[in-house]
Amino acid sequence: MELWYTEKQTENYGITAKIKRSLATEETPYQKLDMLETEEFGNMLTLDGMVMTTERDEFVYHEMVAHVPLFTHPHPKHVLVVGGGDGGVIREVVKHPEVEKVTLVEIDGSVIEHSKKFLPTIASAFDDPKVEVIVGDGFMHIAESREAYDVIMVDSTEPVGPAVKLFEKGFYEGLSRALKEDGLFIAQTDNPWFKADLIRQVYSDVKEIFPITRLYTANVPTYPSGLWTFTMGSKKHDPLEVNEARFHDIETKYYTKALHKAAFVLPKFVEDLTK
Structure with missing residues (x-):
């Protein structure tokens, strides 16, 4: 059986990723936190069902x-x-x-x-x-x-x-x-x-x-x-006016x-x- 995570980004559109396993899940005082291991993007942090960051990007x-x-x-x-x-x-x-x-x-x-x-x-x-x-x-x-x-x-x-x-x-x-x-x-x-x-x-x-x-x-x-x-x-x-010497x-x-x-x-x- 395949496991997929989907973030519903609008009522009519979402992004999905194949999951190897769930690493952690917690209902914190502020939000639902999940840490997922994905096939494509490595470990992924989501909060309230929204992707916050992944190891790859x-x-x-x-x-x-x-x-x-x-x-x-x-x-x-x-x-x-x-x-x-x-x-x-x-x-x-x-x-x-x-x-x-x-x-x-x-x-x-x-x-x-x-x-x-x-x-x-x-x-x-x-x-x-x-x-x-x-x-x-x-x-x-x-x-x-x-x-x-x-x-x-x-x-x-x-x-x-x-x-x-x-x-x-x-x-x-x-x-x-x-x-x-x-x-x-x-x-x-x-x-x-x-x-x-x-x-x-x-x-x-x-x-x-x-x-x-x-x-x-x-x-x-x-x-x-x-x-x-x-x-x-x-x-x-x-x-837009950064001095070149700053870099x-x-x-x-x-x-x-x-x-x-x-x-x-x-x-x-x-x-x-x-x-």
Whole structure:
């Protein structure tokens, strides 16, 4: 008998993967967590039935969350990651020598523990001396912070459950207060095929708060539609005007110096969401 996992991404469309076995399942205080071993993508983490990351394609998302903002900001000494309990973003952040400290605030400690056990190549930087881990509410952490961070990365789930408030205008206002005078943030903002209205609203809200607002994309095969967007709000630094001297060699599989700016070249139907 074959076992298949299906994520129903809309009422009429889904993605499916053949499963070798279930590694772990837990009803945490916040969501249903499953760790699955798949034939095609290796170990896969799902939350509330949605794919969060897989061993095979995780590098795309994590590199594009981390390196685009860190090469945009000239002095990213203090970094905050909201969510990201699988550890992939902080793994990429600590590759930057100018980063002195990265704080990860993850609301669900079970995500961290299961990732350490079943996704060790992703969750490899939790013991790095630069990393501080807080199991707590990222929304409240932002609300209580003032001019504390150079760069903030919002690595949330899709806007359901505890992540809904991370897609609201009030949260982006909080991000602005938590950032230093030349700070910037980046947030994953879902896909343009099924969530166009969400992207349009987020971009509009961020643009009202931050002088520089940019949208960029990446290809993540196991995410809905495969085309994923990220929204950046910046007080001063424009990702399209990065000084060439800022780029230095780091080990990547997806992100490159040329791709940094190319990712901001949008298909017209996506560009239209920013108008």
